[in-house]
Amino acid sequence: MALLEIEDLHTYLYTRWGTVKAVDGTSFSLERGKTLGLVGESGCGKSMTLLSILRLLPWPAGRIVSGRILFDGEDLVQKSEGELEKIRGKRIGMIPQDPYTSLNPVFNIEKQMTEPIQIHLGLKKRQVLKERVTEILRKVRIGDPEKRLECYPHQLSGGMRQRVVGGISISCNPDLIIADEPTTALDVSVQAQYINLIRDIQSTYNVALLYVSHDLSLIFRICDQVAVMYAGKIVEKGSVHEIFKETLHPYSRALVTSIPPVDCDIERLPSIPGQPPKLFALPQGCYFAPRCPHAMDKCRQAYPEEFFVSEGHSVSCWRYA
Amino acid sequence: MRSFILRRLLQLFVTLFVFLTIMFFLVRMTGNPAEAFAPTDATPEDIKRIAAGMGLDKPLYIQYFLYLKDIATGSFGQSHKSLRPVSDLLLTHSINTIKLAAVTVVLSIIIAIPLGVVAAVKRFTLIESSIGVFAVFGMSVPGFWMGIILIELIAVRLGLVPAGGMSGPSSYILPAITMSTLLIAGLVRLLRSSMIDTLDSDFVRFARMKGVRKRPLIWKHTLRNALLPVLGFAGVQIAMFLTGSVVVETVFAWPGLGRLMYSALIERDLPVVQGCVTLFVFFAIFINLLVDILSSYLDPRIRLG
Numbered sequence: 001m002a003l004l005e006i007e008d009l010h011t012y013l014y015t016r017w018g019t020v021k022a023v024d025g026t027s028f029s030l031e032r033g034k035t036l037g038l039v040g041e042s043g044c045g046k047s048m049t050l051l052s053i054l055r056l057l058p059w060p061a062g063r064i065v066s067g068r069i070l071f072d073g074e075d076l077v078q079k080s081e082g083e084l085e086k087i088r089g090k091r092i093g094m095i096p097q098d099p100y101t102s103l104n105p106v107f108n109i110e111k112q113m114t115e116p117i118q119i120h121l122g123l124k125k126r127q128v129l130k131e132r133v134t135e136i137l138r139k140v141r142i143g144d145p146e147k148r149l150e151c152y153p154h155q156l157s158g159g160m161r162q163r164v165v166g167g168i169s170i171s172c173n174p175d176l177i178i179a180d181e182p183t184t185a186l187d188v189s190v191q192a193q194y195i196n197l198i199r200d201i202q203s204t205y206n207v208a209l210l211y212v213s214h215d216l217s218l219i220f221r222i223c224d225q226v227a228v229m230y231a232g233k234i235v236e237k238g239s240v241h242e243i244f245k246e247t248l249h250p251y252s253r254a255l256v257t258s259i260p261p262v263d264c265d266i267e268r269l270p271s272i273p274g275q276p277p278k279l280f281a282l283p284q285g286c287y288f289a290p291r292c293p294h295a296m297d298k299c300r301q302a303y304p305e306e307f308f309v310s311e312g313h314s315v316s317c318w319r320y321a
Numbered sequence: 322m323r324s325f326i327l328r329r330l331l332q333l334f335v336t337l338f339v340f341l342t343i344m345f346f347l348v349r350m351t352g353n354p355a356e357a358f359a360p361t362d363a364t365p366e367d368i369k370r371i372a373a374g375m376g377l378d379k380p381l382y383i384q385y386f387l388y389l390k391d392i393a394t395g396s397f398g399q400s401h402k403s404l405r406p407v408s409d410l411l412l413t414h415s416i417n418t419i420k421l422a423a424v425t426v427v428l429s430i431i432i433a434i435p436l437g438v439v440a441a442v443k444r445f446t447l448i449e450s451s452i453g454v455f456a457v458f459g460m461s462v463p464g465f466w467m468g469i470i471l472i473e474l475i476a477v478r479l480g481l482v483p484a485g486g487m488s489g490p491s492s493y494i495l496p497a498i499t500m501s502t503l504l505i506a507g508l509v510r511l512l513r514s515s516m517i518d519t520l521d522s523d524f525v526r527f528a529r530m531k532g533v534r535k536r537p538l539i540w541k542h543t544l545r546n547a548l549l550p551v552l553g554f555a556g557v558q559i560a561m562f563l564t565g566s567v568v569v570e571t572v573f574a575w576p577g578l579g580r581l582m583y584s585a586l587i588e589r590d591l592p593v594v595q596g597c598v599t600l601f602v603f604f605a606i607f608i609n610l611l612v613d614i615l616s617s618y619l620d621p622r623i624r625l626g
Contacts, residue, residue, distance in 0.1 A: 056529055060445060081535075089532030096530070101523035106545050106620055116531040152621040168531060 001073060002029040003175055003208050004053070009067035011045075011052045014060075018280035022048035022062070024232030030225065032175065033206040037219030037240075039255060040229035043276055046212045049229070050178050053210075054094060055084050072175065090120040093169030093207075095179040095198075099162035099186070103153035110149035113137075113168055120172045133171070140167040140197060159190035163197070170201055176208045177201075195222060216255045220244050228252045231277050231287040233303075238313030248315045250292045286318070294319060329613065333606045340602045344595060345388055353377070354401060354589035375401055375591075391592075392599060398592035402585075407596040410581060415600060417487055418570075418577035422562035424497045429504040430555075434544075436505070437512025437551075441520060442539055452509060459506025468499045468572035485574035496573040500566055504558050511554055515547040522546075549620055556612035563604040 011023035023045045030036040040046050051057045052064055055076060069076040071092070076084070088094075096102045103112055113133040123129050130149065137145035140163040153161055162182060169177055179198060183191040199222055202209045213219055219226055220240055227237040228249060236249040247253045254272045274291040277283055283290055289299040296318060304318045355372035363371075372378055376387065391398040397407035440452040475495060476484035482491045519525060520543055528542045567579040578597060585593035617623040 054530060056526060085532050085534055087532075088530055094527070094530040096523060096527055098523060102527040104524040104528065104542055104546070105622055107542075108621070115528075115533065119532050119534070152625060154622050155625065165527070 002070075003032040003072055004210070005029040005068075005070040006049070006053070007068040007070070009049070009052060009069060010065040011048050011057065011062060012065050013048070013058070013062050015280075020279040021232050021282070022279060023052060025067075026229070026232070026234050028225075028227045028234060028237055030176070030208050030210060032208055034225060035202060035209040035211060035223040036225040036227065037216075037223035038210065038212045038227050038229060039214060039216050039219050039252075041214055041255075041276055043279070044229045045232040045279075046229055047180055050094075050180055050210070050212060053178065054088055054092065055079070055081075056088075086120070089116040089168075089174075090172045091175050093172070093174040093177045095162075095166055095169050095177065095182045097180045097182065097184055099158055099165050099182075102165055103161055105153055108150055108152050109156070109164055112153075113149070113164065113171065116168060116171055133167070136167045136171050137164070139170070139201070140164070142167075158186055159194065162186060162190075162194060166194075166197065166201070170205065170207070173205065174207060176210065178210045178212075180212045181214070198222075214255070215259065216252065217259050228255070231282060232279060233287065233316065235288065235317070236313075236315040238310075242310060242313040246309075246313075248309060248313075248320060249288075249317050250294055250319075251288050286316075325617070326610075326614065329610050333603075333610065336606055337599070337602055341389070341392065341595075341599060342385075344598050345385055348591050348594055349381070352589065354591050357589040358401060388595065392595075397596035397599070400585075400590055400593050402588055402590045402593070407592045410593060411578075411596050411600055414576060414578045414581040417575065418563060418579065421493060421496055421500070421575060421577060422559065424493050425500040425504065425562055426559055428497055429501040429508060432501070433505045433508035433512065437509045438516055438539060438544060440509065440513040441516030441547075444517065449513075452513070456506045456509045456513075459502045460510070462502065464499055464503065464566065464568045465572055467502060468495070468569060471495045471499060472572070485572075487576055496569050496575055499572075500562060500569050504555075504562075507554060507558065508551060511551045512547060515550050516543060519543045519547040545619060549616055552612055552616050552619070556608050560605045560608040563608065564601040 006029065007027050009023050009026045010021070013020040013022050026045070026049060028036065028038075038046050038049065048057070048062070051062070053069055053071075053076065055064075057063065064077050067077070071087070076087070079087070103109075110130065110133065113136065114129040117123050117129055117132060123132070133149065134145045137148060142148055142160060142163050148156070148160075148164075153164075156164065162185075166182070177198075182198070183194050186194060195218070198209070198211075201207070209223075211219065211223060216226075216228070220243075223240050225237070226240055226243050227234050228251065229235070230251050236243065236247075236252045243252070247256055251272075254270075257270045258272065272291055277287050277290070283300075285298075285300040285302055286292070286295070286304055289295040292299065298318050304316045304321070306314045306316050307320045308314045309320055353368070353372065355368050355375060355377060359368045359371055369378070376384065379387075388398070395408055397411065399405070400407055400410060403410070436452050436455075440449045443449050472484045472495060475481050482494050483489075484495075486492060520539075524546075525538065525543055528538055533542065564578060564582075567583050569575065570577045570579040571583070578600065581593065582597040582601075584590075585597065613623075
């Protein structure tokens with residue numbers, strides 16, 4: 001059984017301008033110790049999927065309308081807030097997007113790092129806690145950890161803060177780490193280091209990783225599985241191996257080509273024409289059809305089903321019917 | 322931290338000096354105090370004699386230096402009216418004002434913080450809207466009206482507490498309620514919006530992702546950050562209470578600084594006016610210093626630069 005299984009998840013946001021179907025029938029699963037990359041452009045529902053898993057949707061607008069989120073066999077959608085508090089930070093660690101704003105400015109690093117350990121593992125003694133978080137800081141490769149513990153977030157660099165955040169997410173030995181574009185706010189030079197760090201931690205502790213990004217080539221490098229999301233739906237998913245070999249959905253392909261290769265100079269970056277659809281006014285048929293170079297009549301009439309091109313590779317596109 | 326406080330103390334003295342100088346010349350533009358004291362049938366010679374008795378016949382710069390000397394020695398001169406040393410008057414009246422202000426501030430904080438927090442946490446509920454209505458009422462109701470209504474209802478009709486004057490602890494109740502209404506209303510509104518902003522911040526969301534429970538999340542992670550913008554407002558308000566609310570002290574016949582200042586102005590009792598304003602400036606700067614120290618304690622970004 002998979003560690004995380006999302007089945008037909010619908011998460012809607014009820015806003016002044018109408019109902020936004022942020023997550024609209026998403027399904028995917030992640031095995032223990034494996035890595036799944038969730039890819040898509042801004043506003044496609046990636047973050048809402050993550051927040052649904054943690055049940056931390058914006059209140060009161062966001063609501064899980066239907067679907068199941070099975071984590072280790074138990075449905076998180078049915079859990080009470082009290083039960084969820086015991087899962088968040090303990091069995092599911094989260095690395096949010098922006099390290100600059102994710103740490104509380106008025107507490108020092110020691111306080112913020114020891115907190116989940118105190119809550120979830122019941123450790124009380126200051127010395128024990130301190131040794132433990134020093135150890136964690138070493139694991140996330142922060143030099144001079146004893147001194148850093150006394151620092152406040154504003155005294156650390158962005159890369160350092162993101163390491164601290166990463167350290168917090170692994171501090172209670174979770175089964176699953178969710179990383180929401182953890183490198184977007186970092187300098188390019190620090191990004192690669194951080195990604196390597198996440199990979200090391202992931203393989204050393206054999207923890208499952210759900211990595212969200214808009215960078216498909218990065219996902220190809222670090223993940224086992226890929227799911228490409230567009231307008232709240234998964235349009236293509238499968239093993240990295242399969243999808244890298246043969247990227248099928250026109251949207252996935254567009255994502256790959258819009259990232260420039262390092263070794264060639266091109267005048268103009270290829271981009272996807274048009275705008276992602278407004279989620280409260282979705283077009284009829286395939287949501288990508290208005291921007292798709294291969295759109296056929298059928299695409300404008302009905303949303304394509306999921307077609308399996310091989311055992312571990314499926315795509316929602318009429319061209320592969 | 323020490324050098325920070327020392328620097329601020331130095332600032333305090335410079336500001337005080339500037340204010341004292343401006344005030345010295347300003348009060349002398351309000352007219353001749355000797356005329357206010359002289360009986361209506363006094364001759365110009367009489368008035369001159371009275372002025373000489375007050376030291377007003379000397380050249381302005383001499384008066385100015387005498388004035389500074391009085392302040393430096395802490396005596397603030399002598400009241401024209403009661404002939405008592407101004408320092409005595411200031412001391413007795415400021416203690417009365419400080420006592421009332423302290424009761425008001427403590428009462429306000431005890432009430433306002435839970436209300437502000439609850440209004441933010443229980444957003445979009447009846448609780449929030451009731452607190453909101455109360456806050457708008459508190460901000461808009463004038464102090465003198467509130468005071469009179471309270472006296473009429475609670476002191477006169479029900480006879481529960483004295484209507485005015487400063488006697489036992491029960492005499493604090495009505496003036497403290499009147500003064501704290503505005504402060505509570507302001508604090509609640511400010512804290513509510515500040516809490517809502519902070520509850521929506523990334524670090525609060527991240528704390529929830531760590532599994533922090535609701536109570537510490539609100540009272541530790543959120544409140545400490547949300548208090549920072551509220552502190553400045555509270556400081557200004559507290560400084561205003563310390564300078565004595567003329568309206569409330571008049572309505573409740575409270576022998577405080579506000580009334581002392583008010584009657585001294587009417588009577589052109591210049592040494593008393595000067596003494597009061599000196600004290601007000603000192604209070605205002607002192608409270609500001611206190612607010613700065615408190616915010617730097619709450620926020621390490623201020624403390625550590």
